[in-house]
Amino acid sequence: MKVLIIEDDVRLADVIRRTLAEAGYATNVAHDVPGGIEAYEVDATYDLVVLDLMLPGPGLATDELGGMRVCRRIREIDTSVPVLMLTALDGMRTKVEGLDAGADDYLVKPFHLVELLARVRALLRRSPQAQAPVLSVSGVTLDASTRTAERAGRRIQLTAKEFAVLEYLMRNAGRIVSSTELIDHAWDSNYEGFSNVVQTYIRYLRQKLTAGGEPDVIETRRGSGYVIEQSATDQQSGPSE
Known part of the structure; x- marks a missing residue:
């Protein structure tokens, strides 16, 4: 199983990468809007995307969240890959906007790594392309x-x-x-x-x-x-x- 991690906090991205790798997942990492979009455009064979909501990137509007832009672009390429969005914003409006942009689930920072793994497993099970267990x-x-x-x-x-x-x-x-x-x-x-x-x-x-x-x-x-x-x-x- 391949997971794309798009997170601008380099330390957190590395912790997530190591956690998923130890659980048997292959991972790739990007740290901003252009990098995340390019990573998915180059290789759209990922089984799941872990996406930070507040990603930096050029050309973002004042109130535009980078993760939303990346999520919408991923959905243009693939409508079924599960997207787990990470955010420090716990407001209902933000969650609704993220889900409308194409996210499948939310995980609010800070979070426990065991919960991250549980959310990943759950999303993979629910995926329309889920493999026989x-x-x-x-x-x-x-x-x-x-x-x-x-x-x-x-x-x-x-x-x-x-x-x-x-x-x-x-x-x-x-x-x-x-x-x-x-x-x-x-x-x-x-x-x-x-x-x-x-x-x-x-x-x-x-x-x-x-x-x-x-x-x-x-x-x-x-x-x-x-x-x-x-x-x-x-x-x-x-x-x-």
């Missing part, structure tokens, strides 16, 4: 709501990043997924770590998924990527674009 592919079951995995009755403990990689492969069962695509959806788009990070996490997943003596379900297609094949009895929601 429980996936079952090649004998592996993945519950996105509880972030747990099982195989042959055996509970498999996964790190947040392992879960993100496995979830994306299972949601795209039957299709070869490249390393670049996995990095784009499980890591930040600005990821600059070591080049074999995907290969490393695939190895971790294989070790855990086959710990009970089960056959390997992740196939390597050399020069192309990785695939988990699906059967007629598998339950999954279709490709995650």
Whole structure:
């Protein structure tokens, strides 16, 4: 799952980014109106947007709130992506204007990070494009709501990043997924770590998924990527674009 964070408070944006990353979300960050609009125009494949209401930006009218402008532009591009608006303004008029601009939910500053995560999960569940919460592919079951995995009755403990990689492969069962695509959806788009990070996490997943003596379900297609094949009895929601 990919989340775009648009927040001008650099420290708060980093706290939100780290919180979401630790929960298994890939994140990108922008800090003003032009940056937020550009981030979404360049890559409109985000599953959710966390948007600060009082964003700075050039050309704003005296009483215009930058977050409203960004929200309206996002809605011109995509009418269904969930938008969680952050604001220090708790007035009813402001909330109504934000909802009318296209926001799906409000979170008033200061807030607890556990509530932020709960709001994010709730919005993703309510999204018209919400994915099936429980996936079952090649004998592996993945519950996105509880972030747990099982195989042959055996509970498999996964790190947040392992879960993100496995979830994306299972949601795209039957299709070869490249390393670049996995990095784009499980890591930040600005990821600059070591080049074999995907290969490393695939190895971790294989070790855990086959710990009970089960056959390997992740196939390597050399020069192309990785695939988990699906059967007629598998339950999954279709490709995650």
